[in-house]
Amino acid sequence: MGTKTRYLHLAAATAIALSATPGSPSRSAAIERKSSAAKAASSGHSEGHEAGTVSGTVRVIGAQTAAARINMAADPACLRIHPTPMMSEEVVTEANGALKNVIVYISNGVGNRSFDPPKEPAVFEQKGCSYSPRVLGMQASQSLQIVNLDPTSHNIHPVPQNNREWNIIQPPGSSPIAETFTREEIIPVRCNVHPWMKGYIAVFKHPYFAITKEDGTFDLKDVPPGEYMIQAWHEKYGVLTQKVTLEGNQTKVLEFVFKP
Numbered sequence: 001m002g003t004k005t006r007y008l009h010l011a012a013a014t015a016i017a018l019s020a021t022p023g024s025p026s027r028s029a030a031i032e033r034k035s036s037a038a039k040a041a042s043s044g045h046s047e048g049h050e051a052g053t054v055s056g057t058v059r060v061i062g063a064q065t066a067a068a069r070i071n072m073a074a075d076p077a078c079l080r081i082h083p084t085p086m087m088s089e090e091v092v093t094e095a096n097g098a099l100k101n102v103i104v105y106i107s108n109g110v111g112n113r114s115f116d117p118p119k120e121p122a123v124f125e126q127k128g129c130s131y132s133p134r135v136l137g138m139q140a141s142q143s144l145q146i147v148n149l150d151p152t153s154h155n156i157h158p159v160p161q162n163n164r165e166w167n168i169i170q171p172p173g174s175s176p177i178a179e180t181f182t183r184e185e186i187i188p189v190r191c192n193v194h195p196w197m198k199g200y201i202a203v204f205k206h207p208y209f210a211i212t213k214e215d216g217t218f219d220l221k222d223v224p225p226g227e228y229m230i231q232a233w234h235e236k237y238g239v240l241t242q243k244v245t246l247e248g249n250q251t252k253v254l255e256f257v258f259k260p
């Protein structure tokens, strides 16, 4: 090592020591990054080669009652955003009863493996005096970013059973709020200002979950070979469960049908 290189090395080390006192957020974040990278290098890749997909569709059969219109008269700011009334998104269906906003996830079979949460935050917006998305999936300990895009105040209030309960008022123009949940659970979310605002945040220990799109489809990707229980959860229709056995590089297609 040349003198110049050594000097640079030393300078870099000093800079790190100065900027990161023990226990400071930047230091622990750096350690965390290092350990998760090491974990990914040692385990993640071997599994990735064999991983398969569980995909499919969720439907509901039978005639659906028309969606209720939402009355936003209580807050003129909300009312102004919607010249025509917004309809309830509790049940959103397309042709053949394809059902949107169903959470499909592995409920059993992942075992004790632990998964680092994604680095990027899960984003939950208050937009048009409604939650977007209505149903959000995220990993335990992943950062949750709550955004208010409306010209009015919201008071977001998740109502968990297994996580810490909180509620936060967010005036218009506020910067995003960062929160997190540490335990698995499907958490109803309410607004203490606008009683019609309803949403759900589904928290998982693993990354094997999806929310059905408008056409009712879902994809669980990079699932290692194994035997799993797969559940489909809908806020009105409840839960359906199916067992699936996945061999290496396989794609299994499931259909879930709610019969209310």
Ligand SMILES: [Cu+2]
Pocket: 129, 153, 154, 155, 191, 192, 193, 194, 197
């Ligand atoms: Cu609100």
